[in-house]
Amino acid sequence: MKSFETRNLIKGFGYGAVTVGCWGTLNVTTHEALNSGFLPNDLTMLRYCVSGIICLPLLMMNLRGVMQITNWARATAFSLLAGPMYGWLVNKGMQLTPLSYASVMVPTFTMIITTAFLSAQGEKINKAQIGGIGVIVFGLYLLINRPFGAELQSSIGATLFLLAGLAWALFALLLKRWQVNLVSMIFMMNVISGIIYLPVYLRSAHSDLSALPIEQWITQTFVQSVLASIVVVFTFARAVNYLGATVSSTLPALIPLVSISLASFLFGHIITDSEKFALAMISCGFVVCTVSKRNQ
Numbered sequence: 001m002k003s004f005e006t007r008n009l010i011k012g013f014g015y016g017a018v019t020v021g022c023w024g025t026l027n028v029t030t031h032e033a034l035n036s037g038f039l040p041n042d043l044t045m046l047r048y049c050v051s052g053i054i055c056l057p058l059l060m061m062n063l064r065g066v067m068q069i070t071n072w073a074r075a076t077a078f079s080l081l082a083g084p085m086y087g088w089l090v091n092k093g094m095q096l097t098p099l100s101y102a103s104v105m106v107p108t109f110t111m112i113i114t115t116a117f118l119s120a121q122g123e124k125i126n127k128a129q130i131g132g133i134g135v136i137v138f139g140l141y142l143l144i145n146r147p148f149g150a151e152l153q154s155s156i157g158a159t160l161f162l163l164a165g166l167a168w169a170l171f172a173l174l175l176k177r178w179q180v181n182l183v184s185m186i187f188m189m190n191v192i193s194g195i196i197y198l199p200v201y202l203r204s205a206h207s208d209l210s211a212l213p214i215e216q217w218i219t220q221t222f223v224q225s226v227l228a229s230i231v232v233v234f235t236f237a238r239a240v241n242y243l244g245a246t247v248s249s250t251l252p253a254l255i256p257l258v259s260i261s262l263a264s265f266l267f268g269h270i271i272t273d274s275e276k277f278a279l280a281m282i283s284c285g286f287v288v289c290t291v292s293k294r295n296q
Helices: 002-036 040-061 069-082 084-096 099-120 127-143 152-178 182-203 214-243 251-267 273-295
Strands: none
Touching: 002 040, 002 084, 002 099, 002 214, 002 251, 040 084, 040 182, 040 214, 069 084, 069 152, 069 182, 084 099, 084 152, 084 182, 099 127, 099 152, 099 251, 127 273, 152 214, 182 214, 251 273
């Protein structure tokens, strides 16, 4: 029994590590793309419309497995929570705030909201988990504890991140409750998301394809449509399956560690001693949450 639990824990960590790595990469590349001239609408289109085109033939190959109306209803609910609305909220908020705020606020809000929902539904959350979450939140606070400014756009960005955290928390809870066929559901989600967002994109402000280097469009197409819409959804859902919603909700807390490290390696961002201390606290809090959940 213990061997089975250990294997599940290792699998959960593996899927969680891939999830966090992709999320961190997405944050850094999205921030750079916005600074290079991409609009939030462009990145949202690449994330959902292109992934929908990729998934459509794969969905048609498995049409018998997705004929039930219930599956389409659930895929639509997932698309409304983790689809274009979520992507646009994060992209727009990232356009209004520094990279560190996007990396910190979305996981913090997601973690707090998920924990509150699970507690309200009667799931037991022990003191060690509460303490670990407290350490994570404090570490995240230290990471962004710098002059925030009174600009209206900063407040708007924080509000958008709060809404994104709420949407992703609900997505994680529904994943746990419904126990769907994951591969088929991802295909359905992306097709529905593409159908929903394409007319919105065509009627909204967006960049001219020729106005930006083609290599940037190719890079963002891969990152947004493959990593963000297919790989991350799959690996996060598997992490929820193996680790549970409570521990999985703390996975995004490691995103700042990955994002800041990538920003330092790729773009020369300097990691200060205070940032290192904050990141160490976040990692310790995550370990406490994971170990206490396993013991429970």
